[in-house]
Amino acid sequence: MVFGLWAGVAIAAYPTVGQADFVDGLKSFNAGEFNSAFRHWLPLALEGNPDAQFNIGYMYANGFGLDENFSEAANWYRRAAENGISDAQYNLALLFSSGQGVERDLEESAHWFFEAARRGHPEARLNMGMLLSVGAGIAPDLIEAYKWTGLALDQLPEGERREFAQENLNRYETLMSSGDIAEARLRIARSTALSSSPR
Numbered sequence: 001m002v003f004g005l006w007a008g009v010a011i012a013a014y015p016t017v018g019q020a021d022f023v024d025g026l027k028s029f030n031a032g033e034f035n036s037a038f039r040h041w042l043p044l045a046l047e048g049n050p051d052a053q054f055n056i057g058y059m060y061a062n063g064f065g066l067d068e069n070f071s072e073a074a075n076w077y078r079r080a081a082e083n084g085i086s087d088a089q090y091n092l093a094l095l096f097s098s099g100q101g102v103e104r105d106l107e108e109s110a111h112w113f114f115e116a117a118r119r120g121h122p123e124a125r126l127n128m129g130m131l132l133s134v135g136a137g138i139a140p141d142l143i144e145a146y147k148w149t150g151l152a153l154d155q156l157p158e159g160e161r162r163e164f165a166q167e168n169l170n171r172y173e174t175l176m177s178s179g180d181i182a183e184a185r186l187r188i189a190r191s192t193a194l195s196s197s198p199r
Contacts, residue, residue: 005126012050014149015170018022019044019049020162021031021040021041021043021044022024022040022052024155025037025038025039025040025041025044025052025055028040030062033066033067034059035065037055037059037065038056038065038066040060041055041095042056043146045076045079048079049085050079050080050083050084050085050088051080051085052057052081053076053077053079053083053085053088054077054080054087056076057072057073057074057075057076057077057079057080057088058073058074058091060072060073061073061077061091069101070095070100070101070102070134071101071102072101073095073101073143073144074100074102075093075095075102075128076093077089077090077091077092077095080117081112084119085114086107086115086116086119086120086121086124087121087122089112089113089114089115089116089119089124090116090121090123090124091112092112093108093109093110093112093113093116093124094109094129096108096109097109098114101150102159105137106131106136106137106138107137107138108137109131109137110128110131110137110138111137111149111155113128113131114128114138117148117151120155120195122151122155122156123152123161125148125149125151125152125155126148126152126156126161126164126165126168127146128144128145128148128173129145129146129147129148129149129152129165129168130145131145131146132144132148133145133168133171133172134171141188142175142176142180142184143176143180143183143184143185144187145168145172146169146172146176146180146181146184146185146188147174147184147187148189149165149168149169149172150169150184150185150188151188151191151192152165152189153165153166153169154192172184189199
């Protein structure tokens with residue numbers, strides 16, 4: 001059983017490649033002119049701009065100026081995900097988890113949650129912890145579940161999701177030895193040090 005998978009991602013506001021059409025599309029989207037935004041972004045998405053690909057997927061997933069179409073959303077999210085956009089990886093994982101627009105596939109879902117989690121996406125990290133705690137689409141591993149949940153906890157703002165992460169950590173601790181907890185905390189510290197070290 002998977003607890004509380006979380007959806008909800010904002011539209012990409014900053015292109016990886018600075019292009020006037022992208023910004024014009026963003027202005028149109030923010031003004032509620034969704035057809036205009038789509039016309040600006042679609043050529044960029046077809047040319048391989050991952051932020052435009054994500055935004056087209058987001059528009060299909062939410063019915064902004066288009067008929068809601070999770071199959072098309074998955075198609076565009078996959079393109080952006082393969083180009084390293086963590087929000088697209090996260091949203092694609094949610095679609096595979098729920099079977100919306102794609103055949104339900106927990107292994108594929110875990111794969112994309114992992115890709116987003118390793119890029120620092122806090123909700124993907126929290127979901128990785130839940131998947132690892134129960135072995136949904138991935139081999140169960142409480143030490144890794146604790147690690148990913150702890151990393152998410154460090155990033156989540158005060159509120160319900162942070163409290164949920166803390167509750168999960170507390171629950172995992174009841175199932176782990178003190179040595180396993182120490183190992184999990186060491187992994188959190190190593191991951192945090194790696195992400196904050198200069199490149």
